Amino acid sequence: MTPRLSPTPALSVPLDHGALRDQFPILATQLHGRPLAYLDNAASTQQPREVIQAVSAYHQQYHANIHRGVYELSRNATRMHDYAREVVAHFLHAAEPAECLFTRGTTESINLVAATWGRANLRPGDEIILTELEHHSNIVPWQMVCAETGACIRVIPINDDGELDLAAYHRLLCSRTRLVAVNHVSNALGTVNPVREMIVDAHAVGALALIDGAQWVAHGPTDVQALDADFYAFSGHKLYGPTGIGVLYGKRSLLEAMPPYQGGGDMIERVTFAQTSYAQIPNRFEAGTPHIAGAVGLAAAIDWLEAIGFERVAEHEQGLLKRATERLGNIRGLDIKGTARNKAGVISWVISDPPLGTLDIGMQLDLRSICIRTGHHCCQPLMDRLGVSSTARASFALYNQLAEVERLADALEEIITAVRARVVPTAPNRAADHGGMAAPSEEFPQFPAAVAESPAAAAETIAEVFAILPDWPMRHQQIMDFGERLPPMPAALKTEAHFVPGCQSRVHLAARVRPGTDSVIEFLADSDAGIVRGLIALLQQLYSGQSAQDILAFDAQTFFSSLGLDAHLSMTRRNGLLSLLERIRQIAQRQVDAHPTA
Numbered sequence: 001m002t003p004r005l006s007p008t009p010a011l012s013v014p015l016d017h018g019a020l021r022d023q024f025p026i027l028a029t030q031l032h033g034r035p036l037a038y039l040d041n042a043a044s045t046q047q048p049r050e051v052i053q054a055v056s057a058y059h060q061q062y063h064a065n066i067h068r069g070v071y072e073l074s075r076n077a078t079r080m081h082d083y084a085r086e087v088v089a090h091f092l093h094a095a096e097p098a099e100c101l102f103t104r105g106t107t108e109s110i111n112l113v114a115a116t117w118g119r120a121n122l123r124p125g126d127e128i129i130l131t132e133l134e135h136h137s138n139i140v141p142w143q144m145v146c147a148e149t150g151a152c153i154r155v156i157p158i159n160d161d162g163e164l165d166l167a168a169y170h171r172l173l174c175s176r177t178r179l180v181a182v183n184h185v186s187n188a189l190g191t192v193n194p195v196r197e198m199i200v201d202a203h204a205v206g207a208l209a210l211i212d213g214a215q216w217v218a219h220g221p222t223d224v225q226a227l228d229a230d231f232y233a234f235s236g237h238k239l240y241g242p243t244g245i246g247v248l249y250g251k252r253s254l255l256e257a258m259p260p261y262q263g264g265g266d267m268i269e270r271v272t273f274a275q276t277s278y279a280q281i282p283n284r285f286e287a288g289t290p291h292i293a294g295a296v297g298l299a300a301a302i303d304w305l306e307a308i309g310f311e312r313v314a315e316h317e318q319g320l321l322k323r324a325t326e327r328l329g330n331i332r333g334l335d336i337k338g339t340a341r342n343k344a345g346v347i348s349w350v351i352s353d354p355p356l357g358t359l360d361i362g363m364q365l366d367l368r369s370i371c372i373r374t375g376h377h378c379c380q381p382l383m384d385r386l387g388v389s390s391t392a393r394a395s396f397a398l399y400n401q402l403a404e405v406e407r408l409a410d411a412l413e414e415i416i417t418a419v420r421a422r423v424v425p426t427a428p429n430r431a432a433d434h435g436g437m438a439a440p441s442e443e444f445p446q447f448p449a450a451v452a453e454s455p456a457a458a459a460e461t462i463a464e465v466f467a468i469l470p471d472w473p474m475r476h477q478q479i480m481d482f483g484e485r486l487p488p489m490p491a492a493l494k495t496e497a498h499f500v501p502g503c504q505s506r507v508h509l510a511a512r513v514r515p516g517t518d519s520v521i522e523f524l525a526d527s528d529a530g531i532v533r534g535l536i537a538l539l540q541q542l543y544s545g546q547s548a549q550d551i552l553a554f555d556a557q558t559f560f561s562s563l564g565l566d567a568h569l570s571m572t573r574r575n576g577l578l579s580l581l582e583r584i585r586q587i588a589q590r591q592v593d594a595h596p597t598a
């Protein structure tokens with residue numbers, strides 16, 4: 001069967017927004033009895049039925065390895081893969097398909113340029129200009145190649161609105177500048193950067209320009225020739241396509257002069273043990289069997305999006321952004337981060353009055369089936385510049401509705417009102433209640449004593465409490481309630497040495513051996529997130545006042561999964577529960593090592 005390469009004539013472009021949403025099966029999902037409001041499109045977009053079906057049809061009818069077979073099935077798969085490259089080239093207005101390399105995504109595209117062009121061209125003293133808005137994918141590969149070559153990184157600062165300081169950019173540009181690498185749109189703040197002008201300026205000093213287009217390509221038309229971009233990178237999964245597929249565009253003259261990236265099959269012309277000559281572009285940079293199904297899905301996503309047209313995309317998404325900015329801007333105590341004049345459909349914020357950790361915001365919204373992103377958004381240098389450790393972020397796609405924006409804003413108002421209504425001040429503020437003077441508890445902090453004769457006995461009591469709470473929202477509330485009763489941790493104990501890294505919120509833990517004993521460990525801990533304070537309270541009930549041996553003997557991870565925590569909290573990265581546990585166990589281990597017979 002000959003594969004269908006171009007979209008069916010019937011590729012439906014519903015004018016009605018409801019019908020457009022219906023093309024996304026996942027949006028019909030109900031969570032906690034409410035429809036899903038998916039507002040994390042800057043992390044990944046959902047896929048329309050056209051894409052899912054194109055990938056499925058490929059697997060069901062056309063799959064074979066490409067470039068290898070003399071048989072028809074392989075020839076067809078090869079044609080589908082070639083067609084996908086043509087679709088990409090057309091989408092980017094590249095001069096020819098060969099300039100569009102398939103990669104795993106933006107991250108790999110940037111790493112490819114750093115590893116090949118960077119290693120071959122950078123010398124000690126050369127400079128690469130980045131911006132304060134960059135994603136870690138457009139920072140770390142450059143740090144790696146700078147460490148190898150002796151080149152160095154210069155950074156364009158932003159103003160308080162999250163816009164690049166172009167005067168500073170012009171001051172940084174000089175004869176040592178080899179490359180300017182900048183995102184087209186900031187994933188954390190939504191700022192649309194003036195990349196066309198920045199490329200002109202880079203070229204004027206003889207530097208190249210790489211544009212990280214991960215956050216742009218789904219939201220506006222891209223013309224790499226009009227931009228005169230030297231390299232342009234994007235990912236399929238932020239463009240209504242599959243994960244694991246992305247693109248690096250590069251000008252032919254540059255790609256041809258670059259050494260290969262990975263060695264292997266499909267990238268060679270002739271191999272002997274003495275010497276290998278390499279294939280022409282694009283194959284030279286695509287060693288091994290590529291993600292054929294991913295390329296097919298990406299082409300289907302591009303066809304789908306182009307059939308809708310960027311005019312409609314921009315109008316719809318800007319409408320959502322405008323409404324979100326109005327509603328969130330009117331919520332007292334909520335600060336929007338990133339107020340650039342030219343923004344894509346991304347809105348980031350923190351809630352400072354009452355102080356509410358972004359992790360709590362995310363989890364409270366999750367309980368209302370609203371998906372947003374919280375954290376540093378892979379932009380830690382930007383968070384440092386903004387003076388926050390993380391933000392909450394909603395990001396819009398074509399299928400989002402105004403009703404979802406209203407739901408988000410209503411939920412935020414409700415959450416803030418609920419926190420305000422609580423009388424108990426949250427722990428981080430208590431030190432301030434004493435007019436800057438050390439409170440009595442600062443000098444004699446109350447380290448919590450044991451609540452049971454062993455961690456296992458404490459665990460039984462906790463398990464009984466959880467057993468009568470039937471669902472996750474109730475268990476979540478129980479953990480939050482535990483957190484509200486957490487003994488205060490004096491500010492004086494929140495030192496660098498007591499900081500626990502690896503948590504999304506700011507967490508400190510201070511432990512001591514109870515005076516007069518060899519091995520009884522007590523600890524205080526605190527966090528700026530209520531959910532983490534709740535988890536700390538759980539850890540205290542289990543461990544504080546227990547002997548080091550008993551602490552080491554207790555299997556907390558199994559206990560936490562029996563409570564159902566790992567189904568609802570991603571244990572490793574987000575809440576730092578495991579980092580806290582690890583810290584407590586290390587302290588216990590040191591004590592056991594120091595007093596083996598105790």
Ligand SMILES: *Cc1c(COP(=O)(O)O)cnc(C)c1O
Binds near residue numbers: 137
């Ligand atoms: C998502 C993103 C990346 C990384 O993309 P991957 O698909 O994870 O490789 C890089 N830069 C920006 C601006 C992004 O938003």
